[in-house]
Amino acid sequence: MRTRSARATILATSILCLSGFTIVWESERAEGEGPVVVATDETRMAAYAEEAWDPKVLPQIAEHEVPLADLRAAVARDAVAAGEQYGFPRDGETSPWNFAVSGExxxxxxxxxSRAAKLQLDTDADGKGDVTVQLGPIIRGTALRDAMPFIVFTDFRDQIEFAKLANALNAVAHSRLTIPEGDVVGQTARFEGVFALGRGIASIELVPTKLQIGE
Structure with missing residues (x-):
């Protein structure tokens, strides 16, 4: 009884983090049913990211999206004012501003x-790369998670689970892309995506949510 109570507490806590899972006790399964699949942090966060992508993530990006050239000009004038005007809400003054941008x-x-596939884009016509478009499947950073105002750390069990949510959202972004093949250097890339203003506006690491090449 004590063991079952502990299991119930743990699983109930998991449900608070992510709806959509049904607990079926071993004794309650119908005869002939397959084994119960135990939800791990990875599977629960992957399900959360997939469920939230179309109804929540993409509308937030569309609401905050700004042309990259406009954002560069605004940051050059006043980075804080640019963040307040164009950035997603942030968690404290020490957190970087996260932005949704479009450009080419x-x-x-x-x-x-590479598994960390990427493109370097010249977006200001100086012949040098100034935007790194992360194609993945390995995508660095937590900008996509941190940008979303409906994602709050205290809604999750701990820092480990929260980190896995960032990975899950990056994985969904990767899954929506068509990865180019062959020699694409010299072609035009049009993009939408999210980045954190960490090292400055002159060097951007973008998590793309849309990417179109050569058309």
Missing amino acids: GTIVEAKLE
């Missing part, structure tokens, strides 16, 4: 064979 640039470098 010429591909000056492409690493497509």
Whole structure:
């Protein structure tokens, strides 16, 4: 009884973090049913990210999206004012501003064979890459998670679960992309996505939510 009570407490806590899962006790399964699949942090966060993507994530990006050229000009005038005007709400003054941007640039470098595949784009016509478009499947950073105002740390069990949510959202972004093939250097790439203003507006690491090349 004590063991079952502990299991119930743990699983109930998991449900508070993510709806949509049904607990079926081993003794309650109908004869002939397959084994119960135990939800891990990874599977629960993956399900959360998939469920939230179309109804919540994409509308937030559309609401906050700004042309990259406009954002650059605003940051050059006053970075704090630009954040307040264009950025997503942030968690404290020490947190970086996260922005949703759209733009286009010429591909000056492409690493497509790596699991951390990426493109370097020249978006200001100086011949140098100034936007890194992360294609994945390995995508660095937590900008996509941190940008979403409906995602609150205290709604999750701990920092480990919260980190896995960031990975899950990045994975959904990757899954929605069509990864280019062949030599794409010199082609035009049009993009939408999210980034954190960490090292400055001159060097952006973008998590893309839309990407179109050469059309």
